[in-house]
């Protein structure tokens with residue numbers, strides 16, 4: 001997918017990984033609807049980016065992804081402003097095990113909500129233009145995270161949901177071509193506000209630009225559907241998942 005003229009919706013775009021995703025999409029010619037619950041930070045980012053990119057290629061919309069009403073309105077605003085939606089990056093997320101129900105509502109339910117909204121808008125068999133959905137999971141979505149059992153559950157859920165949706169889109173292509181791909185990205189530690197608010201963190205950190213470049217790869221490479229791409233310090237790799245052997249219940 002060439003990005004020139006394409007429209008992306010990025011959640012959690014006001015800082016961190018979401019801001020880095022927004023910048024690399026703008027740099028590569030896309031228009032971006034930045035969504036975030038943090039209005040002040042979101043407006044500040046758009047003001048700063050407007051100094052480097054054409055202001056009519058971006059918009060900020062305050063949106064809490066836990067709200068169906070706010071998320072639907074934000075998608076509608078993006079469609080009205082840019083004419084359609086080609087890319088969705090479900091990036092918004094949080095880490096707070098003391099707020100575990102809020103974390104499930106944000107990290108998992110919010111990204112599922114965004115995915116289903118995108119399927120409606122992108123679906124070629126319903127007048128859409130097709131597109132690609134990137135769900136930001138985590139390395140903690142592929143294995144245990146001692147300090148974050150519920151966080152890890154939300155990110156495992158997101159990998160499972162993304163793989164299931166993408167396999168379904170691939171399976172029905174012969175009857176009703178949605179023209180949509182879905183992939184997960186699974187970063188290791190990245191120095192952002194989310195991390196800086198957690199005291200006991202160690203580990204090697206990937207760079208924001210590395211994560212953004214991996215997301216660009218998943219967006220532009222149209223052969224990628226149902227993938228989980230790991231990006232950690234100085235390394236990236238596509239996860240090979242076990243396939244169930246139909247003749248037995250062994251993976």
Ligand SMILES: NC(=O)C1=CN([C@@H]2O[C@H](COP(=O)(O)OP(=O)(O)OC[C@H]3O[C@@H](n4cnc5c(N)ncnc54)[C@H](O)[C@@H]3O)[C@@H](O)[C@H]2O)C=CC1
Nearest residue numbers: 012014016017037064065092093138187189190192193194
């Ligand atoms: N920083 C890291 O080490 C890693 C982060 N991730 C994931 O990457 C994504 C982005 O994380 P960071 O950039 O590190 O976080 P961050 O805290 O720096 O930025 C997250 C952004 O999302 C927004 N947000 C949070 N909840 C929201 C909601 N309900 N509705 C709308 N916006 C909301 C925040 O206002 C903030 O602007 C998250 O899904 C996180 O789980 C995954 C692996 C590693």
Ligand SMILES: CCCCCC(=O)/C=C/C=C\C=C\C=C\[C@@H](O)[C@@H](O)CCCC(=O)O
Nearest residue numbers: 095138139140142143144145147148188189
């Ligand atoms: C503690 C807060 C973290 C919030 C940000 C975040 O998601 C950071 C994740 C960073 C590292 C997670 C590492 C998990 C490692 C193990 O579970 C390992 O088994 C994963 C193996 C994945 C693989 O396929 O190699």
